[in-house]
Amino acid sequence: MELLDKLTILADAAKYDVACTSSGVNRAAVNGKLGSTTSAGICHTFSADGRCITLLKVLMSNACSYDCTYCVNRRSNDVPRATFTPRELAELTIGFYRRNYIEGLFLSSGVLRNPDYTTEQMCEAIRLLRDDYGFNGYIHAKAIPGTSEQLLTRLGVLVDRMSLNIELPSETSLRLLAPDKSGQSVLAPMRFVRDGIKENIQDKTTSIVKRARFAPAGQSTQMIVGASPESDFQILNLSASLYRTLELKRVFFSAYLPVNTDPLLPLVTKAPLLREHRLYQADWLMRFYHFDVNEIIDESNPFLDPLIDPKCNWALNHIDLFPAEINRVPYEMLLRIPGIGVKGAGRIVKARRERSLRFEDLKRLNVSTKRARYFITCNGSFAEGVLFDPASIYDNLADEARSRHCKGVLDGQLSLFEESAPVGLMSASAADSSAQRRELVPWIN
Ligand code: SF4
Structure with a gap:
């Protein structure tokens, strides 16, 4: 098989992996312009300084020996199969890098023969890249559940970030839909990677690993949403537990x-993208705004509201804390006002030292009041036309969402960056030790 044919198959097969930030849009190439977002194979991640890095996103092989029900690459599917040799993959990556198409590699794989064999192939490809071609750029590798610790160590010191897909939000669903995997086969390597990152191990046993730190960019995971019956309540509790116990950088929802x-699969025709988006918003609140999972969702209402975002939902459920007087509330409370992010809160705090702020001043400070206006006062006055009544606020916010829906906005991937994350504000997430939550995530705790 020609290398280009392999690349076509293996880049397309990799599009289901979301453990890096891909564009989430579908825009075809336009005559006279450069680039398109439709073809699989390129995705992005962000460096520590916020720079966007373009990655070649590809599988080592899609000739998978496992049979996960939801996966296009499962062994029982009749799809074209391809496998790179390590040398082919290394040459391809370095070729793209030299042409300035990419800055790094996101490498995943189906299970070729068995987890250890697959990982050996991945390690060899990355070793060639690092040692023979001198590639020092960003590499994110997806480890295979069930891989031995020795090979995880080898992989970990070659790459910047590692991830293992937890796949589904409960062990019951994992057993049902991914019968070749088990909670243990996923969690044991995740714990190993966590410990490796903590210790930044220097494996003295092989020459390959003497120079590198173990997965210095941390560990992430991916969870499929909507293939199994778990609620958002269960998913968010599991995510909180993963952040706490396995110290993950990110939980990606797919x-x-x-x-x-x-x-065994649900009868749906479309991916639940809006649900995915609401989960990311809730995840954002937990990671950057210091919300406890219990503040965002509870078991009696186990799904996030599709019409209003989780921060608005929290504010409406805590309407007794509002309206917030913009000239007086502390910074921490400013961050809890829907629509106000860290940059906006910072600008408000700075500006109100000089003068008392009015709604016009907020506009001048570039603080969006689209949602905030329902929850704030300036010098004791509400924004014009605002009726401070939870039902009416909900209706207004929901109407805005419906009108966005009519324009097609809610049909696709939404922006994750409506609000900025408060850098440095958050300490460790609140302890999550209730027996109920342990029961929900027994295979994590
Ligand atoms: S292990 Fe499962 S999810 Fe991964 S490629 Fe194979 S069938 Fe697909």
Whole structure:
């Protein structure tokens, strides 16, 4: 098989992996302009200084020996199969890098023969890149559940970030839909990677690993949403537990995309992208705004509201804390006002030292009051036309969402960056030790 054919198959097969920030848009090439977002194979991640890095996103092989019900690459599917040799993959990556198409590599794989064999192939490709071609750029590798610790160590010191897909939000669903995997086969390597990152191990046993730190950019995971019956309450509790116990950098949610028909899978035609988006918003609140999972969702209402974002939902559920007087409330409370992020809160705090702020001043400070106006006063007055009544606020916010929906906005991937994250504000997430939550995530705790 020609290398280009392999690349076409293996880049396309990698599009279901979301453990890096891909564009989430679908825009075809335009005559006279450079680039398109439709073809698989390129995705992005962000460096510590906020720079966007373009990655070649590809599988080592899609000739998978496992049979996960939801996956296009499962062994029982009749799809074109391809496998790179380590040398092919290394040459391809360095070739793209030299042409300035990419700055790094995101490498995943189906299970070729078994987890250890697959990982050996991945390690060899990356070793060639690092040692023979001198590639010092960003590499994110997806480890295979069930890989031995020795090979995880080898992989970990070659790459910047490692991830292992937890796949589904409960062990019951994992057993049902991914029968070749188990909670243990996923969690044991995740714990090993966590410990490796903590210790920044220097494995003295092989010459390959003497020079590198173990996965210095940390560990992440991916969870499919909507292929199994777990609620948002369960998913967010599991995420909180993963952040706490395994010290993950990110939990990525992947809206279930119906690519197979199987009686074990839900009968849906579209990926639940809005649900995925709400989960990311909730995750954002937990990671950067110091919200405890219990503040965002509870078991009696186990799904996030599709019409209003989780911060608005929290504010409406705590309406007794509002209206917030913009000239007086502390910085921490400013951050809890829907629509106000860290940059806006910082500008408000700085400006109000000089003078008392009015709604016009907020506009001048570039603080969006689209949602905030329902929850704030300036010098004791509400914004014009605002009726401070929870039902009316909900209706207004929901109407805005519906009108966005009519314009097609809610049909696709939404922006994750409506609000900025408060850098340095958050300490460790609140302790999450209730028996109820342990029961929900027994295979994590
Ligand atoms: S292990 Fe499962 S999810 Fe991964 S490629 Fe194979 S069938 Fe797909």
